[in-house]
Amino acid sequence: MKRSFIWILLVTLIMGGWLLAEEGSTVKVKVASANVRSKPDASSEVIAKVTAGMVLKV
Secondary structure, X not given: OHHHHHHHHHHHHHOOOOOXXXXXXXXXXXXXXXXXXXXXXXXXXXXXXXXXXXXXXX
């Protein structure tokens, strides 16, 4: 659950806004590519890369 929240938070920040999502919601990546990090910090470890069109579940 915590990891899913971090994914959504980071993707949302990259897209330029904040997302308040309920559990079970999904988001779609709208940028060409984005790094998903282990913590909400630009210097933290990249744990995954996502590309445009990917759908992530909260």
